[in-house]
Amino acid sequence: xxxQSRPQPHVDANLVRISVLGPALLSVGTACLAFYDAFNLExxxxxxxxxxxxxxxxxxxxxxxxxxxxFFPSPVTRxxxxxxxxxxxxxxxxxxxxxxGLYLKMDYDPVFFFQDLTVPEFVLGVVAIVFTLAMTFTxxxxxxxxxxxxxxxxxxxxxxxxxxxxxxxxxxxxxxxxLPIFLTINGLIILRCLRRLQELTxxxxxxxxxxxxxxxxxxxxxxxxxxxFEQMGNSSGPPVQRDRLYAMRDYYPLREGAAWTYRTQSAxxxxxxxxxxxxxxxxxxxxxxxxxxxxPDTYMSVALDSYGIRIFRNVSPDSxxxxxxxxxxxxxxxxxxxxxxxxxxxxxxGPGGESRKGLQHGRYRLEKIEDVILGETxxxxxxxxxxxxxxxxxxxxxxxxxxxxxxxxxxxxVRDERSVKVEDTAGALIDIREEQLELVxxxxxxx
Ligand code: HEM
Numbered sequence: 001x002x003x004q005s006r007p008q009p010h011v012d013a014n015l016v017r018i019s020v021l022g023p024a025l026l027s028v029g030t031a032c033l034a035f036y037d038a039f040n041l042e043x044x045x046x047x048x049x050x051x052x053x054x055x056x057x058x059x060x061x062x063x064x065x066x067x068x069x070x071f072f073p074s075p076v077t078r079x080x081x082x083x084x085x086x087x088x089x090x091x092x093x094x095x096x097x098x099x100x101g102l103y104l105k106m107d108y109d110p111v112f113f114f115q116d117l118t119v120p121e122f123v124l125g126v127v128a129i130v131f132t133l134a135m136t137f138t139x140x141x142x143x144x145x146x147x148x149x150x151x152x153x154x155x156x157x158x159x160x161x162x163x164x165x166x167x168x169x170x171x172x173x174x175x176x177x178x179l180p181i182f183l184t185i186n187g188l189i190i191l192r193c194l195r196r197l198q199e200l201t202x203x204x205x206x207x208x209x210x211x212x213x214x215x216x217x218x219x220x221x222x223x224x225x226x227x228x229f230e231q232m233g234n235s236s237g238p239p240v241q242r243d244r245l246y247a248m249r250d251y252y253p254l255r256e257g258a259a260w261t262y263r264t265q266s267a268x269x270x271x272x273x274x275x276x277x278x279x280x281x282x283x284x285x286x287x288x289x290x291x292x293x294x295x296p297d298t299y300m301s302v303a304l305d306s307y308g309i310r311i312f313r314n315v316s317p318d319s320x321x322x323x324x325x326x327x328x329x330x331x332x333x334x335x336x337x338x339x340x341x342x343x344x345x346x347x348x349x350g351p352g353g354e355s356r357k358g359l360q361h362g363r364y365r366l367e368k369i370e371d372v373i374l375g376e377t378x379x380x381x382x383x384x385x386x387x388x389x390x391x392x393x394x395x396x397x398x399x400x401x402x403x404x405x406x407x408x409x410x411x412x413x414v415r416d417e418r419s420v421k422v423e424d425t426a427g428a429l430i431d432i433r434e435e436q437l438e439l440v441x442x443x444x445x446x447x
Contacts, residue, residue, distance in 0.1 A: 019086035020093055023058070027051055027097035040287045041305045044108060048101040054094035056167060056181070060188065062087035063160040067191045085139055091163075092136040099129065109325045111343060112307060120169065128166040131159035164189065165222075241335040246366060246383050248308040248330050251407040254290050256280050260412055265436040274437065300329065308332040319349035321358065321391075330407075333366035333385070340364075347394060356394040363388045372406045372414055374438055379408035397430070398423050414439040 030050055034043045065084040069077040080087075102125075106113040135156055138144065144152045164185070171182040193215065248254075258278040264271040274294065281289040281301050289312065291299040301313040308331040314321040327343040341362040348355045368384040388402035403418025416437040422430040 015083070015086050016089060019089040023054060023090045023093040024097075026054070027094065027100075031097075031100075038284075038287060039108070040284060041105070041108060041307065042287065044101060044105050045306050048098060048105070051094050051098040051101055052170070055091055055098055058087045058091035058094060059163060059167065060184070062091055063164060064188045064191075067188065067195055070195055071191055088139060089136065092132050095129065095132050099125075111325060111341065112328075115339075115341065124166045124169055127162050131155075131162045135159045237338075238336045240337045245332055245334055246369070247332045249304060249332075250409050251383055252304075252309055252330055252412050253410060254278060254292075254302065254304050254309065256290065258412070261440045262416075262437040263440050267433050273440065302329055306332075319347055322346045322348070323360070327360055328362055328364075330385075331364050333364060333383070335366055335369065338363065338365040345391075358394045359392040361388075361390045367404075370406075372408065374414060379406070379411060379414050382406040382408045382414060392425070396425050398425060403435075411439070413437070 031047060034047050061080055062084045065077070065081040065087070069081040102113075138147060138152060138155060147155075167185050168182075168189070171178055171185060197212075256278055259276065261273055261275045264274050277293045279291045279293060279299075281291045283289055284303070287303050287305070289301060289303045291301055293299040298316045300311055301315070302309050302311050303326075304310075307328060309329040310326040311323055311329040312326050313323070323343050323345045325343065327345070328339075328341050331339045331341075333339065339362075341360075343360045343362070345358045345360060346355055347358045365386045366383055367386050369381050370384055372379045372382045384404060384406050386404050388400060390398055390400040392398050400421045400423070401418055402421070403416065405413055405418075406415040408414045416435075418436075419432060419434050421432045424430060
């Protein structure tokens with residue numbers, strides 16, 4: 001092409017060094033700063049976002065360069081075009097660190113990493129990394145000559161489209177939150193199509209129709225594929241409404257001094273009032289950890305993170321359950337979404353006193369958003385969550401707490417209807433009782 005020019009070999013070598021070392025130092029520096037005194041899920045997410053933005057900026061400057069120059073020629077866009085190879089290399093470095101961030105996430109929480117990973121995400125991730133590797137290794141002039149100009153152009157064009165599609169899917173899932181970025185990505189796609197159409201109309205109208213039809217068929221096939229994948233994930237019940245996440249940050253005010261007092265019923269009879277008080281626990285790095293006390297020596301050690309309320313320990317005078325990785329006490333959920341978890345735990349104390357391994361299965365489904373009336377008080381827009389938690393205590397017994405709870409925004413749990421069942425591992429019922437908890441009206445909650 002007329003606007004391609006090759007820099008002197010020593011200039012090229014220096015620019016390659018800068019485009020590889022610059023993003024690498026930036027990514028390592030960010031990791032050191034971010035993980036210096038806190039290594040938790042929040043920081044890993046922030047690191048993934050930062051490397052993701054680096055990838056996006058470099059990719060747009062590299063893959064979009066010729067289109068941007070075509071429509072907006074200027075010294076700046078020409079500079080972009082001449083240096084697109086270096087932006088491409090910088091993209092390859094950032095994506096490597098993005099995958100390093102994913103490795104950290106997997107290492108921190110393998111159970112939830114695999115539960116979160118959807119099939120389309122996995123396929124796109126593999127496609128993107130394979131194309132990135134292939135394009136990086138063929139980025140030199142020597143490799144271009146060796147594989148031939150036609151094959152080289154095909155690899156770099158289709159590879160670019162594959163990666164562009166991965167960005168498109170990432171930001172499509174973010175909804176309106178990052179609309180400007182989503183529009184930029186769509187803008188680039190439209191400009192590329194326009195440019196191709198311009199070229200084809202100049203050449204041959206039949207080829208233009210052919211290209212138009214092929215693009216339309218491609219779009220229909222991709223959209224149908226994505227739709228089928230998404231339906232497979234949510235086959236039962238109404239489709240999950242992904243436009244708003246109901247987050248525990250808003251529904252479970254975990255802060256020092258918070259307290260809940262409940263009126264209780266067991267097997268249809270009123271029981272004693274139950275009171276929970278939140279006290280501070282030792283922080284994990286910068287992550288604030290709290291104890292939700294049900295009594296002086298009975299508490300859960302919990303924290304808020306991107307999954308919801310996580311539980312580290314459940315302590316009573318008889319035993320201590322330590323979750324590894326941190327279990328989910330209450331997950332963030334989309335409407336109609338169901339999440340299931342399996343978490344290992346170490347149990348110490350109890351008869352015999354030795355430590356043993358246990359397992360907890362959890363299932364949570366956000367069934368509805370509805371108002372709850374308790375006495376004189378109406379709690380608006382409560383999350384109604386159907387849940388079950390089964391603990392295998394490693395001694396041949398399974399305890400299942402299953403039922404429905406309602407969480408009010410800014411208040412926490414206002415109502416809970418549940419059954420507590422104890423069975424042996426062969427399925428023989430040992431004990432079952434029904435329980436109900438209702439937040440006491442005008443209770444002594446100090447927010
Ligand atoms: C298996 C593959 C992948 C997984 C599991 C994954 C996971 C993640 C996660 C967890 C985040 C943080 C999201 C948040 O804080 O809300 C993130 C951010 C991001 N990822 Fe990936 N990623 C994958 C592959 C990719 C690929 C292939 C691309 C693009 C080529 C990409 C582009 C991005 C971008 C741009 C961000 C920043 C999003 C923002 O603006 O907040 N990711 N990724």
